[in-house]
Amino acid sequence: MKELNCEQVSILLTYFIDKKLSDKLIGEIEYHLNTCPNCRERYMSMLRIKKNYQEMKEKICTEDEDTLLINTFMEREYMNFQNNLSSYLDNELDDRENIRIKKFAILSPTARQDLEDMIYFRQILQDSFSKTKSKLKKDLSELTIDKLTRKEKNNRPNEYTQNRFSLLLLIIISFVTSILILFYT
Amino acid sequence: MEPSKHRYKKMRTDELIVLAQSDDIKALEELLRTEQRNVFATFSYLTHKRQDVADLTQEALLRVAQNIKTLKDPKHFKSWLNQIVTHLFYDELRKISRKPDIISIDAETDNETGFSIKNILPDTKCKPAEKCISSELEEIIKDKIRSLPRQFRIAIVLRELQGLSYDEIATATQSSIGTVKSRIARARTKLQDGLKNYI
Ligand SMILES: [Zn+2]
Numbered sequence: 001m002k003e004l005n006c007e008q009v010s011i012l013l014t015y016f017i018d019k020k021l022s023d024k025l026i027g028e029i030e031y032h033l034n035t036c037p038n039c040r041e042r043y044m045s046m047l048r049i050k051k052n053y054q055e056m057k058e059k060i061c062t063e064d065e066d067t068l069l070i071n072t073f074m075e076r077e078y079m080n081f082q083n084n085l086s087s088y089l090d091n092e093l094d095d096r097e098n099i100r101i102k103k104f105a106i107l108s109p110t111a112r113q114d115l116e117d118m119i120y121f122r123q124i125l126q127d128s129f130s131k132t133k134s135k136l137k138k139d140l141s142e143l144t145i146d147k148l149t150r151k152e153k154n155n156r157p158n159e160y161t162q163n164r165f166s167l168l169l170l171i172i173i174s175f176v177t178s179i180l181i182l183f184y185t
Numbered sequence: 186m187e188p189s190k191h192r193y194k195k196m197r198t199d200e201l202i203v204l205a206q207s208d209d210i211k212a213l214e215e216l217l218r219t220e221q222r223n224v225f226a227t228f229s230y231l232t233h234k235r236q237d238v239a240d241l242t243q244e245a246l247l248r249v250a251q252n253i254k255t256l257k258d259p260k261h262f263k264s265w266l267n268q269i270v271t272h273l274f275y276d277e278l279r280k281i282s283r284k285p286d287i288i289s290i291d292a293e294t295d296n297e298t299g300f301s302i303k304n305i306l307p308d309t310k311c312k313p314a315e316k317c318i319s320s321e322l323e324e325i326i327k328d329k330i331r332s333l334p335r336q337f338r339i340a341i342v343l344r345e346l347q348g349l350s351y352d353e354i355a356t357a358t359q360s361s362i363g364t365v366k367s368r369i370a371r372a373r374t375k376l377q378d379g380l381k382n383y384i
C-alpha cells in the first residue's frame with residue numbers, strides 16, 4: 001500500500017489525537033510521524049494546544065463551581081446577617097452567632113455598610129430621645145408628691161364614712177334580729 | 186433643708202428606691218425627678234396627642250409613688266417602671282378607640298414642609314447630644330415612630346429609649362422573646378427606610 005503524504009496526515013491528525021481512526025490508519029500515521037519532522041512538530045503543537053485547552057476548561061469549570069459555592073455561602077450568610085443584625089447590636093445573640101456576624105461583617109463590604117448605617121441610625125435616635133427629654137420644662141416630681149399626700153389625706157375621711165356606714169348597718173341588723181327574736185319567743 | 190436635698194441628688198437610683206420604700210418622701214421625690222424626663226420622652230414617642238404626654242407622665246409618676254413598696258428588687262425598677270408605662274399606654278389606646286372623633290379634632294399638625302434637608306442634617310461634632318439634631322428632625326423621628334403599628338412602636342421605644350432587654354420587653358408587653366426580637370428588627374428596618382431621606 002502507498003504511504004500517506006503530509007497533506008493526508010495533517011487532515012487526519014485531529015482524528016488521530018482523538019483516537020477515532022482504525023488501527024491500520026493509526027499505524028500508518030505513527031510511521032509517518034516517526035519519519036517526517038514537520039508533521040511530528042505539527043502533531044506535538046496540536047497536542048500542546050489540546051492539553052492547554054483541557055486544562056483551561058477544567059480550570060473554568062472548577063472556578064464556576066467555586067464561585068457558585070461561594071455565592072451560596074455568601075447569600076446564606078448575608079441572610080443570616082440581616083436577620084440577626086438588630087439582635088447583634090442589642091447584644092442579644094449567643095457567642096457563636098455573635099462571632100458569625102462579626103466575621104461576616106469583615107468578609108462582606110455590603111454587610112459592613114449595613115452595620116455602619118444601623119449604628120448611625122441608632123445614634124440619631126438616641127440624639128432625638130435626648131432632645132425630647134430636655135423638652136420637659138415643668139418639674140412633675142413635687143406635683144406628684146403633692147397629689148400623693150393629698151390622696152392619702154382624702155382616703156381617711158372615706159374610711160371614716162365607710163366605718164360609720166358599717167356601724168349603722170350593724171345597728172339595723174341587730175335591731176331587726178332582736179325584733180325577730182322577740183316576735184318568735 | 187438645703188444640705189439634705191443635696192445629699193439625695195448624689196444618691197444612686199437603687200439607694201433612692203430603698204429609702205423611698207421606707208417612707209422617705211424626699212428620696213421618693215428625687216427618684217421621680219430623675220425619672221420624669223425619661224417617662225416624658227417615652228410617652229412622647231408612643232402617643233399621638235401632645236397634650237396627653239404630660240398627663241400620662243404625671244399619672245405614671247403617681248403610680249410609681251403609690252406602688253414603690255410593691256417593688257421587691259430595686260434592680261428591676263426600670264423594668265417595673267416600664268410595665269406601668271406600658272399599661273398606661275394600652276389604657277390610653279383603649280380610651281382613644283372608644284371615642285375616635287376626638288383624635289381627629291386634636292390631631293397634631295406636624296406637616297412641616299417648609300424646611301430644607303440641609304437644615305435637619307445632624308452636626309456630628311456638637312455636644313451635648315440633644316443639640317446635635319434639629320427640632321425638625323426630632324419631630325420627624327417622633328412622627329415616624331408614632332406611625333408604626335403599636336406593638337412595633339412600644340418594642341422599639343422600650344429598647345432604644347429605655348434600654349430594656351428583650352426579656353424585659355417580653356414581660357412588659359406579654360409576648361415571647363422571639364416576637365420581641367422580630368418586632369424590633371422590623372421596626373428598625375421600617376424606621377431606617379422612612380428616615381433615609383432625612384439622615
Ligand atoms: Zn509529513
